[in-house]
Amino acid sequence: MKLPRLAAAILLGVSMNMAACIGFSLSGGAVFAQTLDSAMPSFENLYETDHFVLKWTNKSRHSSDNIKDPQIIKDTGGYLEEAWTKYTDLFGRKPYTAPGRDKIDVVFRNIDCYGVADPPDGPIQFDSDAWVNNRNIRQPTSAHELFHRMQYAYGYRTRWTPQKPFTWFTEGTAAWAEVYVWGRVSRNCKVDTLFKDTRMDLYRADVNAMPFWIYFVQGNQEHPNNHLMVEYFEKCEQLKDEKLALNEVINKTYGSVDGFFTTFAKDRKKGFFNDVCEIPYKCILGPDGQDLVDEVKNIQKK
Numbered sequence: 571m572k573l574p575r576l577a578a579a580i581l582l583g584v585s586m587n588m589a590a591c592i593g594f595s596l597s598g599g600a601v602f603a604q605t606l607d608s609a610m611p612s613f614e615n616l617y618e619t620d621h622f623v624l625k626w627t628n629k630s631r632h633s634s635d636n637i638k639d640p641q642i643i644k645d646t647g648g649y650l651e652e653a654w655t656k657y658t659d660l661f662g663r664k665p666y667t668a669p670g671r672d673k674i675d676v677v678f679r680n681i682d683c684y685g686v687a688d689p690p691d692g693p694i695q696f697d698s699d700a701w702v703n704n705r706n707i708r709q710p711t712s713a714h715e716l717f718h719r720m721q722y723a724y725g726y727r728t729r730w731t732p733q734k735p736f737t738w739f740t741e742g743t744a745a746w747a748e749v750y751v752w753g754r755v756s757r758n759c760k761v762d763t764l765f766k767d768t769r770m771d772l773y774r775a776d777v778n779a780m781p782f783w784i785y786f787v788q789g790n791q792e793h794p795n796n797h798l799m800v801e802y803f804e805k806c807e808q809l810k811d812e813k814l815a816l817n818e819v820i821n822k823t824y825g826s827v828d829g830f831f832t833t834f835a836k837d838r839k840k841g842f843f844n845d846v847c848e849i850p851y852k853c854i855l856g857p858d859g860q861d862l863v864d865e866v867k868n869i870q871k872k
């Protein structure tokens with residue numbers, strides 16, 4: 571279908587705005603980036619850790635695939651192992667690995683988003699271009715993609731499929747994991763959008779639903795209860811329904827579900843973050859190093 575030029579331009583504008591907030595890198599020359607459908611380059615380099623096999627190239631004819639410095643890969647292997655430890659300690663189960671495999675393949679090539687962990691049996695993929703040029707996204711993005719493997723371990727997309735819209739759950743909890751592991755996010759919008767637009771529907775907020783999950787585990791209070799996330803995923807696995815599961819856990823923990831959501835809506839407008847939060851929720855860094863909790867406090871003061 572051919573669109574009139576203006577409509578096409580508006581659509582492109584909308585999709586670029588959305589892309590900016592869900593991890594797609596469309597800036598600068600990246601408009602010409604390869605997509606996930608582009609052919610995989612061959613990987614002549616391999617670095618193995620306890621739970622991951624990382625593969626990369628410095629010989630692709632598509633230069634944005636290439637990573638020259640092996641230290642970038644070693645660092646990332648360390649980040650992934652650290653996230654693995656934090657997840658297995660908290661959840662008491664391992665991230666999903668493909669049938670017959672006990673390690674997860676991780677490949678670096680130029681794609682049109684920071685990372686992807688889909689389909690469940692495929693490798694985790696990271697955008698080599700973003701990896702080389704934007705070092706501050708490496709920690710949160712690796713924790714984020716690995717957390718999708720935790721979701722798969724609880725049956726999401728491996729034994730049950732949620733109804734749309736579900737990215738407030740899948741992307742929202744993966745963004746929560748960025749903060750849980752590193753106290754930082756790959757994009758500011760994951761922290762500030764819900765406060766800039768207090769009318770945004772939580773179920774349409776995608777990765778920007780992240781603060782809701784902090785609220786759910788009381789990460790904005792003095793004593794976060796991260797174990798609630800474990801109870802929640804166990805309930806999802808049991809009920810095969812992320813909304814029902816959430817309501818059950820909220821009901822058991824906080825009482826009235828409606829009351830919980832009403833208070834959340836109120837706190838979104840004023841006084842979300844308590845000053846005495848524990849790390850990592852006390853201070854959440856954006857990719858440029860700014861403290862986004864401070865930014866949210868300022869938004870709420872206005």
Ligand SMILES: [Zn+2]
Pocket residue numbers: 714715718740741744
């Ligand atoms: Zn994701």
